[in-house]
Amino acid sequence: MTVSEVLVIDDHPLFCEALSMTLQSALGVAKVATASRLSEALEMLAGGLSPEAILLDLNLPDVAGLDGLIRLKGAVPGIPVIVVSSMSDNRIVTSVVQAGAAGFVPKDSRRDVFVSAFREIWNGGSYTPDGYCPPAEAETERGPESNAVARLADLTPQQGRILQLVCEGKLNKQIAYELSIAETTVKAHITAILRKLGVQSRTQAVLIAQQARFASILHPPTQ
Template identity: 40%
Template sequence: MDMAYRIIIADDHPLFRSALHQAVQMAVAGAELQEVDCINSLMQLLSDTDDIDLLLLDLKMPGASGFSALASLRHQYPQLPVVMVSASEEPAIVQQAMRFGAMGFIPKSAPMPVLVSALNTILEGEPWFPDGISLDQAPQDTIAERLASLTPQQFKVLSMLSEGLLNKQIAFELNVSEATVKAHVTAIFRKLDVKNRTQAVIALSQLEGGEY
């Protein structure tokens, strides 16, 4: 395989990061690997690094829950191939990953030979998902599509709203003016077609959908 591959492993579990690291080395000898353990570190790395060939993204890690990170990344870096890794193997979750534009979905329970095979397939430009999963089976999810239209900064604001933070607190955390936060909140309400914070937070919770 090409030794020039640049791959990021984003997972907050050291043991699984190590397993992925090993699988990548077996699949792609000589690949340049970088590891992060939270979404903030990932976003900083992506802003500082060009030409990433593949991102292996944990479905649930600090800074984002569920598919919010994937949706935000696909919006900001549409050319970046993203493969979700998750302890869950539920078809509905795999289908949601497909719907948000993931190039693959690798269960954390997958044995090493399967991990290596999946990575080889994906790096050759082909998607890889567990057997028996079809996007055609997935119901249309208009809320998910609306959430996918949010900018990365709007995702941050929405996530902080879900934590119960006030506009003033969000402005402090993001180092922006309170007026800027209000503008983001207004845009979020418009894009999600909701009327208040409670409805916006419910929409985000539907995207996150439980423990992955």
């Protein structure tokens, strides 16, 4: 399979430049678009950008953890998303795959590893890093984070955005103003969000979102 256009979402310019060069010189990608924030990427996609693959860092200025992947998959469900991150913890890789990523490539991988991984994915396969150990099926089914990811993946892009604002402590009136929609529409979305997540309150919905974020891993506390 030949991929002619790729979107790279990462806020490190030097890494974007190096990755773009690899995509173009080693894989023959004709055009590489870049975005430093998820919001910027979503605007580019809504504006008509049609990449055949997307490379996504988990930790961006406006999103962290699986939030970005889940929202991106909801916005462009037909485009393969490859997570490229410096955080390659076994638990994160598992959740990324469960959330629908086409693969996971550690940022510190050698150039030939990137090339092999992208070729494998673009030919219909998937890629996880060497040394990755998938959890046992029973363990995967029991894990609270796995359950949270599955529920969040069912939200529409708008519902995902509203849930993010709820997590930020915004009231319905504030959410309506920020998204330029009616407050009654916000209430309807929140009712649908609670139903999809299988919870009864906003607080419970926030807890579900927090289970999928891995904030403690992506932003470890300083000693």
